[in-house]
Amino acid sequence: MGEPLDAAVGKALFDKLWVAAPSSTHSSDGLGPLFNARSCATCHAGHGEGIVPRDASLPAQSSLVLRLGGEAGDPRLGLQLQTAAIGGFEAEGAITQRLVISPANPAGGAGARLSRPVFTLHLSDAAIDPAGLAISARRTPALTGVALIDRIDDAAILAGADPDDRDGDGISGIARAVDGGVGRFGWKAGEPHLADQIASAFSIDIGLSTPLRPEASGDCTALQTACRAAPAGAAPGETEVTDTMIAMLSAYLQTFRPRAASGDAGAGARLFGEIGCAACHWPRWTIAGDAGDFEIAPYSDFLLHDLGAGLGDDAATGPLAREWRTAPLWRTKGAGARSGLLHDGRALSLDEAILWHGGEADRARTRYRALSEDDRQAVLIFLETL
Ligand code: HEC
Ligand code: HEC
Numbered sequence: 575m576g577e578p579l580d581a582a583v584g585k586a587l588f589d590k591l592w593v594a595a596p597s598s599t600h601s602s603d604g605l606g607p608l609f610n611a612r613s614c615a616t617c618h619a620g621h622g623e624g625i626v627p628r629d630a631s632l633p634a635q636s637s638l639v640l641r642l643g644g645e646a647g648d649p650r651l652g653l654q655l656q657t658a659a660i661g662g663f664e665a666e667g668a669i670t671q672r673l674v675i676s677p678a679n680p681a682g683g684a685g686a687r688l689s690r691p692v693f694t695l696h697l698s699d700a701a702i703d704p705a706g707l708a709i710s711a712r713r714t715p716a717l718t719g720v721a722l723i724d725r726i727d728d729a730a731i732l733a734g735a736d737p738d739d740r741d742g743d744g745i746s747g748i749a750r751a752v753d754g755g756v757g758r759f760g761w762k763a764g765e766p767h768l769a770d771q772i773a774s775a776f777s778i779d780i781g782l783s784t785p786l787r788p789e790a791s792g793d794c795t796a797l798q799t800a801c802r803a804a805p806a807g808a809a810p811g812e813t814e815v816t817d818t819m820i821a822m823l824s825a826y827l828q829t830f831r832p833r834a835a836s837g838d839a840g841a842g843a844r845l846f847g848e849i850g851c852a853a854c855h856w857p858r859w860t861i862a863g864d865a866g867d868f869e870i871a872p873y874s875d876f877l878l879h880d881l882g883a884g885l886g887d888d889a890a891t892g893p894l895a896r897e898w899r900t901a902p903l904w905r906t907k908g909a910g911a912r913s914g915l916l917h918d919g920r921a922l923s924l925d926e927a928i929l930w931h932g933g934e935a936d937r938a939r940t941r942y943r944a945l946s947e948d949d950r951q952a953v954l955i956f957l958e959t960l
Contacts, residue, residue: 577825584826587819588614592780594660595807595814604807604814606781607663608656608794610639614775614823622717622830623913637714638919639779640669640693644708644892645764651702652793654778655695655709663801667697667704676884688929690920692888708895710887711918712761718904720759721828722870724768725861728756731876734856745853745934747877748897758876761917763899768824776815783813784820832870832904833960842956845949849941854879854900854934873903873960882932885916896933903960924957925950 591612595603611617617637640655647653651666659665671691693711695704735749750757755766765771773786781792783806790808794801807814846852855873878897886896898917913919921927931939942950 577828580822580825581829582826584822584824585829587823588618588826592782595805597807600807604782604790606656606658606660606792607801607804608659608666608792608798609781610654610656610658610779611637612780614780617714617779618717620912623714637913638669639712639714640695641710641712642707644710645762645894647793647795648707650699650795650797651697651707652778652795652798654793656781656793660804663804664698666699667695670694670696688921688926690884691918708887708892710762710895713913713917713919715761715901716905717827717830719832719870719872719902720768720771720830721824722832722861723758723872723876723902724824726758726859726876727862728766730859731756731758734875735877743853744937745879747854747875747879747900749876750878750899756876758899761898761901762894763876763878768827769820772820772823773815782815783808784815785813785817786820788813790814832872840952840956841949842952842954842959845945845953846956849945849953850935850938851942851953853938855903856900871904871960874900876900879935880933881930881935884932885930903957905960924954928953 590602592605593599593603593612594605594607597603605612617639619637641653642648642651642655643653655669656666657668671693673689674692676688676690691711693709695707695709697704732749735747737746737748739746750763752764752766754770757763757766759765759768759771765774770786773784776782776784776792777787777789778793783790783792790806790813791798791802791804796802846855852873854875854877856875857873858869858871860867860869876899878894878899880896881898883896885898901916915921915924915927916930921930928939928942942953945953
């Protein structure tokens with residue numbers, strides 16, 4: 575089968591609305607029983623980034639998800655709060671948010687109205703105290719260039735890691751070792767390859783089994799016994815989603831191409847390097863291709879960094895609570911307009927996103943603030959061209 579055809583089938587799979595099993599269309603059933611959305615496209619609308627509404631009541635199927643209980647998940651609710659369920663089952667809960675103006679914004683001026691969402695959980699199981707749950711909010715990221723990021727060598731990411739800050743620049747990038755390689759997908763670099771990320775989405779977000787994650791009941795925990803016993807959409811020994819389907823989805827994701835890398839000329843690009851942004855947002859990577867090596871410009875080192883308490887996960891402890899993967903900066907122009915920027919969509923502009931940087935990025939932010947108004951604008955305009 576030719577690649578364009580694979581991509582077309584992949585797009586159909588990306589848009590497909592899954593239904594509960596058993597149904598008359600076996601190729602589309604197996605949803606849930608607990609889930610967040612019925613299709614990839616529900617969350618990854620448009621260029622892939624989701625829509626995070628600003629009002630207090632997040633709709634049940636918002637493209638923002640809440641991870642629970644640190645990287646291991648919560649023993650009762652699993653890795654993620656599922657806000658929807660098939661008939662006969664109850665969703666785990668609902669989320670509301672309120673915006674809080676940051677009290678920790680010392681600078682005033684441009685960043686005076688930095689705000690961030692604080693989430694309240696309304697759990698169906700009254701026996702679970704939401705106050706005791708560590709939560710990590712994650713908005714749906716754009717899918718720009720994910721198939722290229724997949725092709726970066728583990729060794730190349732590892733070569734840039736500096737977990738103990740040996741070079742003393744105040745920046746300690748951690749390469750996240752996960753099952754199957756060096757993590758690079760997701761806000762905390764939790765998945766190493768595109769196939770793993772897709773299998774994880776099917777399992778946790780939609781409740782479907784794949785050869786990489788064969789449990790038919792998705793994110794149901796051992797304590798959620800009814801959920802575990804729900805009918806599967808595949809015969810015993812088979813999975814609801816096959817490796818072929820994952821390959822087609824991967825082919826479709828290849829069509830989310832970044833814009834051609836522009837030359838890094840100009841004042842904005844120079845300043846971006848001078849004030850220390852490029853220390854984490856590494857411009858370029860070399861990838862081995864069939865027709866020789868080629869360069870990509872994602873502007874990320876794919877390492878984890880502590881960006882300070884202001885960006886840390888609410889109530890979360892543990893080694894990753896304040897660590898985030900350097901967000902790639904190649905985006906379609908205007909991306910973030912509907913979803914906001916940063917992991918929970920809190921920043922409404924590029925300027926706000928930069929002013930939230932603290933911790934290892936504190937020096938870069940301070941130097942950004944110290945720029946003249948014209949120079950700050952040059953940096954922002956440069957970011958818009960990526
Ligand atoms: C409920 C909403 C939701 C659904 C449904 C969903 N995603 Fe996602 N997707 C997300 C979120 C949130 C993240 C970030 C996850 C994290 O940080 O751990 C993400 C991350 C990704 C990434 C990694 C992007 C990056 O920059 O690292 C890819 C690729 C992806 N999703 C593909 C898919 C595919 C393919 C499907 C369908 C099988 C899908 N997603 C279904 C919300 C969703
Ligand atoms: C110490 C590493 C580090 C430095 C230095 C750094 N960043 Fe970041 N940047 C990150 C990380 C990590 C994130 C993701 C944080 C999050 O979502 O909570 C990020 C996110 C961003 C985003 C939001 C992207 C999105 O899609 O949401 C922008 C824009 C950005 N950085 C620009 C800059 C600029 C401009 C500079 C220089 C003033 C800079 N960064 C310096 C690590 C860094």
